[in-house]
Amino acid sequence: MAYEQSKSTSTASASADPALPPNAKKPAPVRPARVKRRMKAAQALMEVLVREGTTHFFGHPGGATLPMYDALYDFPQIKHYLVRHEQIGVHAASGYARVTGRPGVCTGTSGPGATNLVTGLTDAIMDSTPIVTITGQVASNWIGKDGFQEADITGMTIPVTKHNWLVQNEHNVASTVHEAFKLAMHGRQGPVLVDIPRDVFQREVEFDAEDLVSKHSYRAPSKPTVQALAAAAEAISNAKRPILYVGGGAISSNASKELFEFATKLGAPVAMTLMGKGAFPETHELAVGMLGMHGTACANYTMHNSDLIIALGARFDDRVTLKLDTFAPYAKVVHVEVDPAEVNKNRTADFPLHGDLNVVLQELTPLVRRPDTEAWWKQVSEWRQKHPLVYHQGDGAILPQFAIDTLYKMTKHRNPVVTTDVGQHQMWTAQFFKFDQPRKFITSGGLGTMGYGMPAAMGAQCGAPNDLVMCISGDGSFMQCVQTLMTASENNLPIKVFVMNNNHLGMVRQWQELFYQERYKSVHMPNQDLAKIAEAFGCVGMQARTPDEMERVFEKALAIENKPCVVDVFCDQEENCYPMWPSGTAIDAMIIDDPRYAKKLRMKN
Amino acid sequence: MKHTIIALVENEPGVLNRISSLFRRRGFNIESLTVCRTESPDYSRMTLVVDTSDTDAEQVQKQLAKIINVVDVQDVTHEPIVVRDAVLVKIKADAAARADVMTIAEIFNAKVVDVSPEELIIEAVGYESRVDAFLEMLKPKGIIEITRTGRIAMPRCGTPVRAMNNA
Ligand SMILES: Cc1ncc(C[n+]2csc(CCOP(=O)(O)OP(=O)(O)O)c2C)c(N)n1
Numbered sequence: 001m002a003y004e005q006s007k008s009t010s011t012a013s014a015s016a017d018p019a020l021p022p023n024a025k026k027p028a029p030v031r032p033a034r035v036k037r038r039m040k041a042a043q044a045l046m047e048v049l050v051r052e053g054t055t056h057f058f059g060h061p062g063g064a065t066l067p068m069y070d071a072l073y074d075f076p077q078i079k080h081y082l083v084r085h086e087q088i089g090v091h092a093a094s095g096y097a098r099v100t101g102r103p104g105v106c107t108g109t110s111g112p113g114a115t116n117l118v119t120g121l122t123d124a125i126m127d128s129t130p131i132v133t134i135t136g137q138v139a140s141n142w143i144g145k146d147g148f149q150e151a152d153i154t155g156m157t158i159p160v161t162k163h164n165w166l167v168q169n170e171h172n173v174a175s176t177v178h179e180a181f182k183l184a185m186h187g188r189q190g191p192v193l194v195d196i197p198r199d200v201f202q203r204e205v206e207f208d209a210e211d212l213v214s215k216h217s218y219r220a221p222s223k224p225t226v227q228a229l230a231a232a233a234e235a236i237s238n239a240k241r242p243i244l245y246v247g248g249g250a251i252s253s254n255a256s257k258e259l260f261e262f263a264t265k266l267g268a269p270v271a272m273t274l275m276g277k278g279a280f281p282e283t284h285e286l287a288v289g290m291l292g293m294h295g296t297a298c299a300n301y302t303m304h305n306s307d308l309i310i311a312l313g314a315r316f317d318d319r320v321t322l323k324l325d326t327f328a329p330y331a332k333v334v335h336v337e338v339d340p341a342e343v344n345k346n347r348t349a350d351f352p353l354h355g356d357l358n359v360v361l362q363e364l365t366p367l368v369r370r371p372d373t374e375a376w377w378k379q380v381s382e383w384r385q386k387h388p389l390v391y392h393q394g395d396g397a398i399l400p401q402f403a404i405d406t407l408y409k410m411t412k413h414r415n416p417v418v419t420t421d422v423g424q425h426q427m428w429t430a431q432f433f434k435f436d437q438p439r440k441f442i443t444s445g446g447l448g449t450m451g452y453g454m455p456a457a458m459g460a461q462c463g464a465p466n467d468l469v470m471c472i473s474g475d476g477s478f479m480q481c482v483q484t485l486m487t488a489s490e491n492n493l494p495i496k497v498f499v500m501n502n503n504h505l506g507m508v509r510q511w512q513e514l515f516y517q518e519r520y521k522s523v524h525m526p527n528q529d530l531a532k533i534a535e536a537f538g539c540v541g542m543q544a545r546t547p548d549e550m551e552r553v554f555e556k557a558l559a560i561e562n563k564p565c566v567v568d569v570f571c572d573q574e575e576n577c578y579p580m581w582p583s584g585t586a587i588d589a590m591i592i593d594d595p596r597y598a599k600k601l602r603m604k605n
Numbered sequence: 606m607k608h609t610i611i612a613l614v615e616n617e618p619g620v621l622n623r624i625s626s627l628f629r630r631r632g633f634n635i636e637s638l639t640v641c642r643t644e645s646p647d648y649s650r651m652t653l654v655v656d657t658s659d660t661d662a663e664q665v666q667k668q669l670a671k672i673i674n675v676v677d678v679q680d681v682t683h684e685p686i687v688v689r690d691a692v693l694v695k696i697k698a699d700a701a702a703r704a705d706v707m708t709i710a711e712i713f714n715a716k717v718v719d720v721s722p723e724e725l726i727i728e729a730v731g732y733e734s735r736v737d738a739f740l741e742m743l744k745p746k747g748i749i750e751i752t753r754t755g756r757i758a759m760p761r762c763g764t765p766v767r768a769m770n771n772a
Contacts, residue, residue, distance in 0.1 A: 162671075
């Protein structure tokens with residue numbers, strides 16, 4: 001069996017235009033005589049960045065990238081954001097990419113600058129975020145000699161990039177960067193890295209933008225066959241208990257419109273993953289909530305009992321399936337996926353449809369008939385009514401759910417962009433903040449990278465300058481990339497950071513409580529004055545200490561227009577996140593409501 | 606079961622590293638891997654054997670196909686193919702033992718390629734099980750060292766050749 005690949009190698013003379021046969025010569029362009037200009041490779045690199053539409057460049061300079069920064073000096077149209085740690089640059093590029101749908105661009109110097117990028121690249125490959133990374137490398141004659149600040153960054157990042165290049169020939173700099181942009185966006189999106197030795201940046205080249213050809217041509221992903229589409233359509237039309245399982249691919253593929261048509265034609269329940277939130281309007285009556293470990297009971301029951309899973313840009317990740325051999329035992333699977341390697345990886349697909357989701361849905365929707373789901377909906381609605389997401393705010397400390405729910409109600413009319421860090425606050429945000437549009441909820445799903453939230457918010461604010469951009473964070477995660485605040489404040493980026501401060505690494509504390517007999521170890525962080533930290537970085541720092549004053553403080557924070565602002569929300573220290581379906585268990589192990597709540601109530605009375 | 610996968614890859618530095626990195630990271634167990642030059646200087650051809658389930662073999666193939674430098678991948682386990690394995694074996698063969706060793710070599714169509722008063726190097730090419738049988742026969746004579754290519758495979762004559770730049 002052979003798998004069709006959508007890449008092919010083109011020789012230098014071959015055209016990269018997908019519409020032409022592989023060996024056809026390019027038709028002569030109708031334009032004035034072309035001028036080749038002599039310049040340094042670093043300048044040619046800048047020319048390519050501009051051509052690829054780069055307006056924001058997140059990075060930190062160093063010895064090996066000095067020639068690149070020297071070239072950047074003459075390109076004011078590329079705005080450089082000086083991050084205070086390269087990890088922040090790559091996460092910012094991620095936030096930018098996810099809010100705009102275009103590749104984010106970042107850079108670090110050789111050695112430590114490059115290795116500091118590795119976490120962000122790993123985050124990006126896990127969440128299929130398109131990022132182009134440029135790293136400096138030691139001079140060519142020092143490669144392999146362990147010279148000062150040499151790191152084998154292409155070797156190190158093989159598993160965490162779609163591809164990477166060490167460019168040793170100055171004449172290949174421009175075309176490689178051009179190809180890097182193509183590849184980042186092609187098929188399943190993801191990060192790429194181009195490593196350029198210091199001397200290569202400085203060498204002279206002849207640059208002609210019209211000459212840029214990438215070595216590989218990237219054709220649009222193939223489409224499923226008519227037979228495959230018909231078989232899937234038949235299964236869908238005859239399903240009794242269908243569910244749409246929508247993942248991040250629906251957002252990468254810009255398939256929201258097609259998804260809406262498909263889902264409303266079917267009238268089937270729509271469940272989204274953490275990464276898929278907003279692909280379909282979450283306030284729509286068909287939406288049954290988030291799936292998985294901290295998803296709604298209704299979404300998980302619907303999945304478990306369904307007879308047909310229609311997986312759209314999703315990959316049967318363990319946070320959704322928990323235990324593969326007991327997961328959705330009655331269901332057949334239609335799997336629409338752009339990456340053939342995801343099909344049959346975790347769960348066998350009965351109806352695999354390989355292709356770009358929005359294209360496949362355009363073809364599939366006219367073929368399906370609305371299945372009869374009346375009885376199914378009766379059941380699903382019962383689950384929905386019986387197990388709503390709840391919290392019980394009293395007059396004690398602020399509950400994080402209350403703070404997040406309040407923020408949602410206060411801001412939904414402004415259609416905000418929300419980023420999160422990782423932990424309980426992330427899951428509560430996913431539960432209580434509803435999004436009716438894609439590219440509004442930006443979180444680290446696959447890698448679960450604490451420290452992602454603020455840099456991503458900064459990048460998102462760059463990509464969506466007129467949007468309200470908020471980061472909902474935890475006091476642990478906040479500290480991991482806290483120096484983001486400096487870059488945000490010096491660029492007057494009005495991101496709003498709301499820290500659910502429970503003085504703990506809350507999610508770890510929760511696991512120690514539930515699974516390690518309350519033997520709390522290294523999870524308590526009592527004395528962090530977050531508002532003061534924010535002020536020191538030139539941001540506005542605020543505190544919300546009680547449920548009563550909370551909304552007033554939030555209002556003030558939301559009104560700030562030209563500065564970042566951090567709100568330290570004094571939260572209950574022991575609140576746990578439910579529902580919780582522990583890893584590796586079957587669905588009957590799902591704990592839906594907080595078992596302590598009943599006890600707490602008794603104690604109060 | 607044993608799956609034979611052949612792949613055409615770009616002849617570039619680091620390609621083998623990308624492939625072995627993939628195998629390590631995904632926990633695929635390779636039995637043998639051969640890489641060699643081809644009729645074109647721009648490409649190398651790989652034959653690899655993985656002992657794994659059909660689903661995992663499908664993963665191996667799909668994950669390989671995602672590597673940019675991999676131009677074409679084919680699982681030829683169930684296709685008509687010619688399969689060979691080559692071995693060089695250095696064996697003790699003083700004057701007394703030499704005739705015996707040579708007879709075994711002859712039976713297996715193997716060739717003596719080097720000689721000293723005490724030792725011989727013999728080359729044998731064939732299907733793996735045949736090479737295994739040959740080595741088994743030689744064992745009692747005192748094998749000094751062995752080097753083997755591992756499986757190489759090629760679709761039989763008459764099967765359409767897949768184009769190099771249009772996978
Ligand atoms: C870089 C990194 N280190 C460790 C973890 C493991 N981890 C997951 S959640 C969590 C606690 C996060 O605490 P906080 O940011 O305060 O959020 P909370 O759970 O309290 O809302 C930790 C340590 C991680 N996800 N990322």
